[in-house]
Amino acid sequence: MTEQELALKSVGYRKKILKYIYKASAGHTGGSLSCVDILNVLYNEILNVNPGNFNDPDRDRYIQSKGHSVEALYVVLADRGFFPESDLETLCGYQSHYIGHPTRKVNGIEQNTGALGHGLSISAGVALAGKMDKKSYRVFTLLGDGELPEGSNWEAALTAAHYGLDNLCAIIDYNALQITGPTAEVCNTDPIDKKFESFGWEARNVDGHDFKSLKETFLATPFVKGKPSVVIAHTIKGKGVSFMENSVKWHHGVPTKAQYMEAINELEKTEELISGVLQ
Amino acid sequence: MSAIAEQKIGEGKANLEVFSETLQELAANDRDIIVATSDSRGSGKLVPYGQKFPQQIVEIGIAEQNLVGISAGLASAGKKVFAVSPACFLTARAFEQIKNDVAYSGNPVKLIGISAGVSYGALGSTHHSLHDFAALRAVNNIVVCAPADNFETERAIRLAAETNYPVYIRFGKKPMPFLNRDHNEFQFGKGRVVREGNDLTFVATGEAAWPALQAAVKLEREFQINAAAVSMHTIKPLDYDLLQKLAANGAPVITVEEHSVYGGLGEACASFLMQNGFRNPFRIVGIPDEYTVTGSQKDIFEHYGISEKGLCEAALKLLK
Numbered sequence: 056m057t058e059q060e061l062a063l064k065s066v067g068y069r070k071k072i073l074k075y076i077y078k079a080s081a082g083h084t085g086g087s088l089s090c091v092d093i094l095n096v097l098y099n100e101i102l103n104v105n106p107g108n109f110n111d112p113d114r115d116r117y118i119q120s121k122g123h124s125v126e127a128l129y130v131v132l133a134d135r136g137f138f139p140e141s142d143l144e145t146l147c148g149y150q151s152h153y154i155g156h157p158t159r160k161v162n163g164i165e166q167n168t169g170a171l172g173h174g175l176s177i178s179a180g181v182a183l184a185g186k187m188d189k190k191s192y193r194v195f196t197l198l199g200d201g202e203l204p205e206g207s208n209w210e211a212a213l214t215a216a217h218y219g220l221d222n223l224c225a226i227i228d229y230n231a232l233q234i235t236g237p238t239a240e241v242c243n244t245d246p247i248d249k250k251f252e253s254f255g256w257e258a259r260n261v262d263g264h265d266f267k268s269l270k271e272t273f274l275a276t277p278f279v280k281g282k283p284s285v286v287i288a289h290t291i292k293g294k295g296v297s298f299m300e301n302s303v304k305w306h307h308g309v310p311t312k313a314q315y316m317e318a319i320n321e322l323e324k325t326e327e328l329i330s331g332v333l334q
Numbered sequence: 335m336s337a338i339a340e341q342k343i344g345e346g347k348a349n350l351e352v353f354s355e356t357l358q359e360l361a362a363n364d365r366d367i368i369v370a371t372s373d374s375r376g377s378g379k380l381v382p383y384g385q386k387f388p389q390q391i392v393e394i395g396i397a398e399q400n401l402v403g404i405s406a407g408l409a410s411a412g413k414k415v416f417a418v419s420p421a422c423f424l425t426a427r428a429f430e431q432i433k434n435d436v437a438y439s440g441n442p443v444k445l446i447g448i449s450a451g452v453s454y455g456a457l458g459s460t461h462h463s464l465h466d467f468a469a470l471r472a473v474n475n476i477v478v479c480a481p482a483d484n485f486e487t488e489r490a491i492r493l494a495a496e497t498n499y500p501v502y503i504r505f506g507k508k509p510m511p512f513l514n515r516d517h518n519e520f521q522f523g524k525g526r527v528v529r530e531g532n533d534l535t536f537v538a539t540g541e542a543a544w545p546a547l548q549a550a551v552k553l554e555r556e557f558q559i560n561a562a563a564v565s566m567h568t569i570k571p572l573d574y575d576l577l578q579k580l581a582a583n584g585a586p587v588i589t590v591e592e593h594s595v596y597g598g599l600g601e602a603c604a605s606f607l608m609q610n611g612f613r614n615p616f617r618i619v620g621i622p623d624e625y626t627v628t629g630s631q632k633d634i635f636e637h638y639g640i641s642e643k644g645l646c647e648a649a650l651k652l653l654k
Contacts, residue, residue, distance in 0.1 A: 179403075180406060181408070185411065211400050
């Protein structure tokens with residue numbers, strides 16, 4: 056896909072994220088909007104995974120450690136054909152499988168996540184099994200910058216480097232905000248790249264909304280043979296809707312009807328602009 | 335069947351050793367058997383395993399949360415993973431990983447809690463696991479098992495290797511006598527009656543099963559009381575059918591466990607019996623709600639009446 060095609064897809068994803076969060080009156084809006092470009096590039100350009108090969112032991116894996124941004128994942132999985140998009144009408148409803156964190160009851164989801172600081176260890180385990188069996192699959196996991204203070208991440212970072220898991224790529228959705236406020240004020244984890252590098256990883260910083268850079272960066276993994284890779288994706292919480300951008304209240308804020316209409320209006324204008332470029 | 339089948343009542347080695355030997359036998363025939371340890375291969379008697387199967391052991395270092403998370407990932411990719419760590423750390427430090435990454439995600443990790451209960455004796459309460467039954471009983475989708483003797487340990491490990499669901503198995507490190515070779519059926523969730531008797535029933539688990547059997551023998555010899563002894567090796571799922579049969583005659587029931595009296599085997603049995611209309615005289619023998627008295631495992635058992643003498647006294651009191 057061209058950059059413009061990917062950009063158009065992301066706008067569509069953002070509209071759907073907002074649609075279903077608005078309908079459910081629940082969801083993690085800001086983080087879903089910050090990570091959806093990353094998911095777009097992974098699922099449409101990088102991962103060897105689709106509904107047809109989801110049970111194939113050789114498939115690539117994507118494990119979402121920041122499980123609360125599940126709405127972005129649902130929308131992308133629906134687009135990739137893992138389940139009908141209409142299933143999302145039940146989001147967060149009574150007896151729905153489409154709850155506020157990923158579970159394996161939804162086709163396309165690898166692990167039940169939501170408690171923070173778990174995805175990296177599980178991903179390292181899957182990557183280690185791949186090395187043992189000399190398989191060529193890769194494991195990508197998405198962490199929020201706000202979950203980095205969980206100590207289990209750093210336990211996993213040690214092990215991944217110790218076993219030279221270069222089939223593992225951690226992506227940090229570095230939107231610099233968490234529920235209480237700026238991550239730098241809650242518990243500063245900067246410099247993230249240097250920390251991972253000191254643990255034996257190879258790090259790259261990338262604009263998390265630049266499709267070309269994201270694609271090139273993921274295609275370049277492993278950055279160094281024998282080392283796990285970490286991509287620090289600099290993102291904007293609430294990206295794509297100007298009044299939601301960089302505003303902590305949209306961490307799990309749900310738009311009112313007027314806000315929803317305003318957001319959709321803005322996204323449709325963006326859509327027209329990109330379509331114009333495409334034509 | 336291995337040499338274990340030839341053993342007589344009363345002879346035996348540490349369940350820990352049987353675990354290691356069984357695992358070596360399994361690993362030799364199945365490359366998917368993986369041991370993951372947290373700097374615990376020595377205390378897990380797994381040094382020979384590591385030497386024989388260097389490609390089938392993963393050292394995580396002292397990081398129990400990561401041990402369980404990595405094991406979940408390995409299991410989800412098809413490995414038969416035995417995550418081995420002292421029971422105290424495995425089930426407390428990594429509890430959230432057990433709950434979410436193993437049980438909730440349905441990754442069939444075999445969690446092995448070594449030096450369980452008060453096996454560490456004088457090392458003190460940081461090293462005791464008197465909470466693990468209670469904690470894991472409240473987690474959905476995990477078998478909780480405390481084998482009593484070498485036979486049960488061997489069977490539990492073999493069964494665990496083949497299960498596609500999560501299992502927690504805990505045992506200690508002292509030599510354990512065989513309970514009764516004539517009763518050699520073993521399934522998770524099916525208690526093992528090692529001695530018949532109508533006057534009273536001991537329902538015991540793990541290393542507390544031997545003193546319960548000893549007490550049953552002494553009660554007959556010295557007081558002409560016929561006590562049954564059951565090794566209830568699986569705490570969850572609990573063998574309700576067997577409990578119902580045992581309690582049917584109304585005779586007293588005494589549960590015995592190397593665990594807090596809160597939330598373990600005793601309360602699980604009490605809950606079932608009470609909710610099903612049984613009003614048998616009932617007593618839970620275990621560790622009371624306190625940091626244990628100091629001393630060896632044997633000292634601690636004797637102090638709290640998890641002993642032939644203590645259990646006989648408890649039985650006589652309940653029969654009055």
